[in-house]
Amino acid sequence: MKFSKYITISIALVASLAFVQCSDDDDNVIIADATCNDGIQNGDETGVDCGGTACGPCATAFEGTYAQEDQMGRPGINTVFGTDGMKDEFNVTTPSNMQSQFQPDFENKLLSLNPGYTTNALGLDATTFTTVLASDVLWVAETGTTSYFNGTQVLTGRTLQDDVIDISLLLIFGGPDGSENPMLTSDFVDSNDANFSASFPYVVAAN
Amino acid sequence: MMKKLYLTLFLIALLNSCSDTKHTEQVTAKNDYEGYLATNTPTKDRIEQNQKFWSDRLERDSTQIVALSKLAGEYEGFFQATGDVKALQTSEKLLQQALANAGRGRDGYFRSIAKNYISQHRFKEAKTMLDSAYSYPDNKKATEMMLYDVHMELGNYSKANEFLGSIKDMSDFNYLIRLAKWSDYKGDLDSAIKYMEQAKDIAKASNRKPLMVWSYTNLADFYGHAGRIEEAYDLYLKTLKLEPDNAYAKKSIAWIVYSYEENSEEANRIIDSVMETRRAPDYWLLKAEMAEFENAPSEALQCQKKFIEMAMEEGYGDMYNTYLIEYLAATDPVQALSLAREEVSHRATPETYQLLALAQLENGNKEAALSIIQKHVEGKTYEPTALFTSARVYKANGMKEKVTPLKEELLGARFEVGPVVSKKIRDL
């Protein structure tokens, strides 16, 4: 039964509140000779040479603490190896803690996906392979060609062209020489539906 | 909430409401919203384009789980944009197919289906879906948020409160809007507004339209409850600036024009423009009430008929049960009673119990009505509809001392209940 109280109070406040509410958007007047590098706060700037309609945001616009929700290194790791009940935690575990925390689960998951796993085309047994994967960072070569796998380069980056799904499937299901489980070692989609650009920004126009 | 009262005005022959003293100041201005009354439908057009994109894929391969899910989402959006309830059912079917095909992430599909059921007011089934989702070890927090929502609807308030505790995070938009809802349920409108304002600030800081639209309209509603009409109006306008075809904001402005400014002609003009692009029974309710206000009973009767016809259409299921019970209480009390009993069995909330009490009252069982009010409504809700019914039941039972404070309370909610019902409240 608390209605009337609010109404009385709020009617008194209506005018002033509405004024505050309306004043934050429009009505900016920019003074013609104010610039964003004159060392003084002028025009509609909210700080010295920042804020307002003409200048970039002030440092205060970036304040605050940001807490992690998601992370990603190699493609599909959480999806493929994330077991029920661990995905949330995986996304908020720092890479330096991932191996001790998740490697055993990854190994179990690998062996449940492919019970016949011995080694893969890289010669890695289940423990070694999942040890590499559990620390979910993307290796990138400082020098030379970068590729997820191109025959000579192994995990030295990830280009837009790399068929990361086939590479992953092959390493999980293909056995030592890649010939095992032929219906599981490729999704038979070999390239993207659009060609990438050779120059920045490399990714191409939206459909 | 306010519109739950529309039908009560059909219960008794009406007095001339135009003789009410006007208290209004002009808040709205035609020029503010005239541009938004255009009947182009950018949202609907976009959704139709996307529907085609995803359904073309399903034609090639009907098992594609991504297309099933995405298309379901588009149909849900289509319902929101057009009011076409069949789209909601199509969405449900697509989600069920997706769930049947899903090899992973099944909890997510259970939640999606639950959301669809909530839209259809199938709360018990929604809870069953969420219980299934909750049996999976992942995404617990998302499931808990929805379990809170559905337990609130079902009247399981202590259970809802438990889930609210488990999702607590004062920097989380999703938590704040639920905390606001909890505060409102508790009758603490100040806190409800405070938390909804905090959520709005997060939405505004995100600078993402859907979140801003959602929080602007919901905060505006709370401002309306509190009688802060100018602020409410300002937020509805801000909503339309972001989303010019937002029907909810337009309808809400129409309510201000009618209830606060008592300009039913202009309000009707706004509603008519909304009805050109969106179909929903409740527009007819609003028009019916405005006809009553204009002292045009035959027009009111016609609008009321249109409402009933539409609300009884198969697709709406239980979605308009509360309105139907209110209507039937006056015209067919026996049926109203059976429908109210059914509704209470679906969800035992103060709001459904007050409908049961109303139906009992209209069937001449004033003692039964009183017992329901005392046991299930009194002190358990602050909704004007429930307070109004309570007052009527007390009056019928000769408990004048109970009527007076409720009457005062309700007269303070004048904007929310509208001029016609306000008049009836004064006559209590």
Add this chain to the structure above:
Amino acid sequence: MKRTKLLAAIAGIGIVVVAAIFVAADHIDAPAVAGSESDITDFYAFQGQNTDNLVFVTNVQGLLAPGSTDQAEFDENVLLEINIDRDNDLVEDLVIQMIRRNDSMYFFGPVQTGSNNTGLTSVIDTDAVRNSVKISTVDSVETAENNGMMFFAGPREDPFYFDFDQYNEVVAGNSDGFEDPGTDTFAGTNVLSVVVEVPKSMLGPGATGANPLMPDTPIYNTWVESKRKQ
């Protein structure tokens, strides 16, 4: 009516419908982030056209149909942070912090990390070198270049390709394997991309031995994080 709307709409916020459908290289991601704008769909790192540079591509909000692509917006409460570890202790030594303000994407760094931006929480290092690029739309493409760095942010064709639907059929036990030819689930869809190209000289030397399969190649350990304002 209002109550009903509140409820129906609450269920529609962020956490629900999309939870089941956000897939990409990190196909169906974790709950707290699934369906939200902080959900990273892909991360790429490769040598640029200018081989003295490295390129980092971060994608969010995948599976956009063409009709909704221009509606997709970066969330200004979400910080995207590229982490670079160059001494192979799996702790970031450098970060590039990326966040939207109004119509632009702002980039801070690469900058040496301190206690403020290492690990699971970060503040933005506003003392670091700041760059920005206007966020592109489908039709209007904007890039920026400064000090040898290049910047882009906006909707792009999703570079990821995968027969996700058939993968689901396999996982669901409905099929024994993939189909030849497969169907690219991501064909024709778009994603929000942030691309930054950085001279390697700004990153310093990597560590040999980090990648046991290429033990002589100097390597950076890289990953991207999304962090939400508290």
